[in-house]
Amino acid sequence: MSTQTGEKNRGQRRNAPAACAILSCRKLCGGSSMDKGRMEAFSDGVIAIIITIMVLGIEAPDGASLRDLLGLLPAVAAYLVSFVGVGTYWNNHHHLLKLVRHVDGRMLWANLAFLFVLSFFPLATDWMQKTSFAPLPTTCYVVLNMLVSLTYMNLERVIRHAMGRDCGATPKEELARRAVVEKRSLLKERLTLVFELVGLVLALALPKSHLALVALIVAFAFWIVPDLRIVRLLDFLAEDEPEE
Secondary structure (H helix, E strand, O other): OHHHHHHHHHHHHHHHHHHHHHHHHHHHHOOOOEEHHHHHHHHHHHHHHHHHHHHHOOOOOOOOOHHHHHOOHHHHHHHHHHHHHHHHHHHHHHHHHOOOOEEOHHHHHHHHHHHHHHOOHHHHHHHHHHOOOOHHHHHHHHHHHHHHHHHHHHHHHHHHHHHHOOOOOOHHHHHHHHHHHOOOOOHHHHHHHHHHHHHHHHHHHOHHHOHHHHHHHHHHHHHHOOOHHHHHHHHHHHOOOOOO
16 A cells, blocks of 8 residues: 555556646636736836826927928927837837737736836936936937847747747747747847947037937937837738638
């Protein structure tokens, strides 16, 4: 009897890792995971509020002359740069989440970290334009852009890792997602950080030249067109979907 009990206990211990793996798989693919629609809706709402607050920071001129209107150019220029930046991140965020099946805790927190840093755009933009692009506000604005880039890249990393553990994908989805999980080239991300570092140096060395903002616009340009690799994968996955 004791021999049978011992063998049974050893068998349970051997099967424990497999049971844990199955349980983790179920949690990832259903169970306790959140539908990605909630995260998308929340993110879209936060980004819409960020853009709204930024445009409300532009105060109407007191006078009715063209000179009074031209006085708004610094505020409009700062808003334009920030709008392009936030809009570009929203566009890429939208495409990135198209590859997500289920949302887990790591993904939620990575997304919240990205939105948290992004939500400082109205404050940084308003401070920069009200001080006529003074050195410290401009430097803080460039640093904020770097933090947004890093948190977005971290969100990409978390999503790629989650897709690598996705146990409910069809063979075609698995083939497509593997191309994202096994991403080897980080050229776009590296170039973005390089130009943001250049912008930081320019903000410190030549604060009144506005070249720091030019460097940021170049960094945004790498992301204006969403990741073509993701777009091709979405087209690939949509080929077999039935038409409504």
